[in-house]
Amino acid sequence: MSGLLVHQAGPACTVQDLGRPGFLGQGLSRGGAADRLALAEGAALLGQEPGLAALEIAGFGGVFEAACDLRIALTGAPMAAEIDGARVAWNASHALRAGQRLSLGAVRAGCYGYLHLGGGIATPEVLGARAVHLAAGLGRAVVAGDLLPVGPDRGGETGLCLEVEDRFSGGVLRVVEGMQTPLFAPQVRARFEATGFTRGARANRMGVALDCPGAGFAAEGQLAILSEVIVPGDIQMTGDGRPFVLLPECQTTGGYPRIGTVIPCDLPRVAQAPAGAPLRFRFVSRAVALEAEARQARHLAELPRAPRPLVRHPGDIPDLLGYQLISGAISAHHDQQGDSE
Amino acid sequence: MNANAPQTGSGFPVVRPVGLTGMLVSFSDRLEERANRAALAFRAAVEAECKAGVAETATSLASVFLRFDPDTLSHDALGDWLRGLLAVRDWFAAPLPQGRRLIRVPTVYGTALAPQLEEAAAEAGMSPEAAIADLGAARVRVLTIGFAPGQPYLGPLGEAWDLPRQTALTAQVPVGALVLAVRQFVLFAAPAPTGWRHVGQTAFRCFRPEAPAPFALRAGDEMVFEPVSDAAFRRIAAQATDGAGGAVIEEIAE
Numbered sequence: 340m341s342g343l344l345v346h347q348a349g350p351a352c353t354v355q356d357l358g359r360p361g362f363l364g365q366g367l368s369r370g371g372a373a374d375r376l377a378l379a380e381g382a383a384l385l386g387q388e389p390g391l392a393a394l395e396i397a398g399f400g401g402v403f404e405a406a407c408d409l410r411i412a413l414t415g416a417p418m419a420a421e422i423d424g425a426r427v428a429w430n431a432s433h434a435l436r437a438g439q440r441l442s443l444g445a446v447r448a449g450c451y452g453y454l455h456l457g458g459g460i461a462t463p464e465v466l467g468a469r470a471v472h473l474a475a476g477l478g479r480a481v482v483a484g485d486l487l488p489v490g491p492d493r494g495g496e497t498g499l500c501l502e503v504e505d506r507f508s509g510g511v512l513r514v515v516e517g518m519q520t521p522l523f524a525p526q527v528r529a530r531f532e533a534t535g536f537t538r539g540a541r542a543n544r545m546g547v548a549l550d551c552p553g554a555g556f557a558a559e560g561q562l563a564i565l566s567e568v569i570v571p572g573d574i575q576m577t578g579d580g581r582p583f584v585l586l587p588e589c590q591t592t593g594g595y596p597r598i599g600t601v602i603p604c605d606l607p608r609v610a611q612a613p614a615g616a617p618l619r620f621r622f623v624s625r626a627v628a629l630e631a632e633a634r635q636a637r638h639l640a641e642l643p644r645a646p647r648p649l650v651r652h653p654g655d656i657p658d659l660l661g662y663q664l665i666s667g668a669i670s671a672h673h674d675q676q677g678d679s680e
Numbered sequence: 681m682n683a684n685a686p687q688t689g690s691g692f693p694v695v696r697p698v699g700l701t702g703m704l705v706s707f708s709d710r711l712e713e714r715a716n717r718a719a720l721a722f723r724a725a726v727e728a729e730c731k732a733g734v735a736e737t738a739t740s741l742a743s744v745f746l747r748f749d750p751d752t753l754s755h756d757a758l759g760d761w762l763r764g765l766l767a768v769r770d771w772f773a774a775p776l777p778q779g780r781r782l783i784r785v786p787t788v789y790g791t792a793l794a795p796q797l798e799e800a801a802a803e804a805g806m807s808p809e810a811a812i813a814d815l816g817a818a819r820v821r822v823l824t825i826g827f828a829p830g831q832p833y834l835g836p837l838g839e840a841w842d843l844p845r846q847t848a849l850t851a852q853v854p855v856g857a858l859v860l861a862v863r864q865f866v867l868f869a870a871p872a873p874t875g876w877r878h879v880g881q882t883a884f885r886c887f888r889p890e891a892p893a894p895f896a897l898r899a900g901d902e903m904v905f906e907p908v909s910d911a912a913f914r915r916i917a918a919q920a921t922d923g924a925g926g927a928v929i930e931e932i933a934e
Binding site for chain 2: 361362365366466515573593629633
């Protein structure tokens with residue numbers, strides 16, 4: 340038996356990868372990780388491809404046990420994490436030996452945490468991907484008793500960490516105009532940009548509802564709009580005039596008017612905004628948006644070289660007395676070896 | 681826009697951006713048979729060109745969507761290319777796609793399985809019996825696939841069926857539910873809430889991820905939802921394990 344045993348799992352843990360592009364014409368949205376950047380970060384920490392599947396954990400983690408020696412990485416929304424009761428760092432890679440237990444608590448910021456395995460989670464592919472797509476009925480959430488199979492791990496260091504920019508507390512979202520933006524009067528668009536929104540209570544992998552004080556935002560001829568294609572990032576104005584930002588598991592067509600589209604590199608910030616987090620929208624030109632995407636692409640290209648050795652705080656080392664502390668060099672060496680087998 | 685394509689009076693067809701990596705070619709802003717036909721034909725033409733930078737295409741009721749890579753193909757270059765392709769012919773006069781099929785699906789109308797038949801019949805000014813006869817004889821076309829995997833929008837139904845969506849949503853209809861609004865049917869591919877009225881129930885699954893052909897329907901296919909009794913439906917539903925729900929499929933000779 341090899342892989343990761345699930346002893347306890349939060350209510351919304353699903354296996355996710357980069358999703359299934361190419362089925363839009365068949366009514367199947369791409370799906371995949373709500374925070375694609377987190378997938379790339381986990382892959383960088385483990386020195387592997389970002390297309391490998393990981394466990395996406397919404398809100399609350401669970402208890403997992405290694406059924407064989409594993410390398411793991413933890414990315415996305417930070418959670419309290421322990422291996423056999425000893426606290427371990429987030430945005431970092433660790434060794435999880437056969438029989439060791441990993442406990443993940445509630446998110447401390449953001450919404451979606453990710454647990455990556457060296458070699459990736461190797462559940463069977465359906466239609467070319469492993470991503471669970473709950474809305475389409477493809478796969479299901481992980482439950483206690485599941486064994487997540489692991490793919491072949493080509494191995495590598497653990498005990499590495501990444502510096503990650505905060506995307507877990509809302510902020511400003513860049514928006515480009517789209518085909519239905521002109522349906523909103525200029526003063527409505529200006530008020531939309533000037534409004535401070537908060538993330539509402541309704542949020543899942545399909546989309547995120549936003550709240551705001553005051554009047555909603557209506558389009559002209561709103562009720563007569565023909566159902567039209569939807570893309571992730573689209574900002575729908577639903578019946579009550581409040582924005583609903585669509586995420587990777589959205590439906591593929593919809594009849595509500597869209598004031599604009601959040602650009603792809605800002606989508607992790609939408610998905611990770613916790614309930615009540617402040618969000619604002621700023622229209623940007625296509626040129627500015629494309630430059631932001633190019634910068635993100637450069638960041639992703641550099642990620643594999645970004646991980647650095649984890650500097651452990653003495654308080655995090657459970658058996659400090661067991662270490663040879665006379666020579667710092669030997670101690671550090673020992674520490675690295677201990678994490679890299 | 682071009683000499684060949686007739687205008688609908690408001691500047692169609694029109695090419696507009698969707699998000700940062702999408703482009704939409706719309707043939708109308710309302711449901712028109714010829715615009716739907718134009719969209720199907722134009723998508724097929726775009727696909728046949730295999731244009732570098734175009735990642736995938738899809739149709740909606742009256743338009744064609746292209747997802748593309750702006751690093752390979754700029755917005756301006758794609759827009760010019762699409763306008764050039766639009767000018768090649770009168771897309772509104774294009775024929776329907778080849779290889780279309782007629783799919784006849786056993787359907788129970790009304791009863792506890794489809795509780796809004798009577799209400800919809802009353803809205804349309806018909807008796808339930810007349811409504812079942814009318815809906816059960818209607819040969820409708822798959823106008824587009826969308827919202828959920830493999831889920832068809834079907835039409836047009838007769839004028840009497842131009843019913844608005846309900847203001848309150850039905851909390852959930854099951855897979856195989858036949859719902860009706862605005863002269864169209866939708867055959868639900870997955871359980872979902874809906875503002876459309878649930879008039880019929882089938883055992884037909886539009887999305888069969890385990891099957892060699894996971895998506896059962898294609899735009900351009902035609903369907904008839906043939907009335908069967910509650911008892912006959914239950915027998916079919918119990919026997920049909922392939923997801924077809926007792927449907928009979930034949931090729932349409934062009």
